[in-house]
Amino acid sequence: AQSVTQPDIHITVSEGASLELRCNYSYGATPYLFWYVQSPGQGLQLLLKYFSGDTLVQGIKGFEAEFKRSQSSFNLRKPSVHWSDAAEYFCAVFTGGGNKLTFGTGTQLKVEL
């Protein structure tokens, strides 16, 4: 079955440091991949998406992600983290068959000042 795995449950980084959140997918065809962010008490906001073309995609808030088919990965990166980036981050894959978006278990990001 199609799925995404986020290996890291919690990540803590210092403000100003670089960030990489991991996401691995399991999907037979070309996947449609997304990263969402959920700030405390808020809904989910789309950061970026990949469905074809350039494997390095740019998103909002200075985030980017790189699709690597050989590694079945779609890792999220940011060169310099801000305290306001502290949130829960979800990777998701569109599995089709009724427009079904399947989410990973999330990675909680904490930012130390």
Add this chain to the structure above:
Amino acid sequence: DTAVSQTPKYLVTQMGNDKSIKCEQNLGHDTMYWYKQDSKKFLKIMFSYNNKELIINETVPNRFSPKSPDKAHLNLHINSLELGDSAVYFCASSPLFSSNYGYTFGSGTRLTVV
């Protein structure tokens, strides 16, 4: 102007009660969804409606019944509430063929059953 709005934002109720959560989108999308987020933040799809027609119905107790009066609204009615129903419920919407679009989510309804 909120794209996907849910009401109420918080809902505290006793076991055995019946409650409803409302969702409205003003994006002109064809498809709407209900997701449940448990205490460990895991998000699981419950239902999906396309233009008032049910297209996804995951393994959800039949105490949960979605209702879509028109394509801009998808309400969730829950009968005989149980403690385990406590969660955050998110409504979302998307265009019909949303593979390169993603979903737009509401801000969630935190349901607490006591």
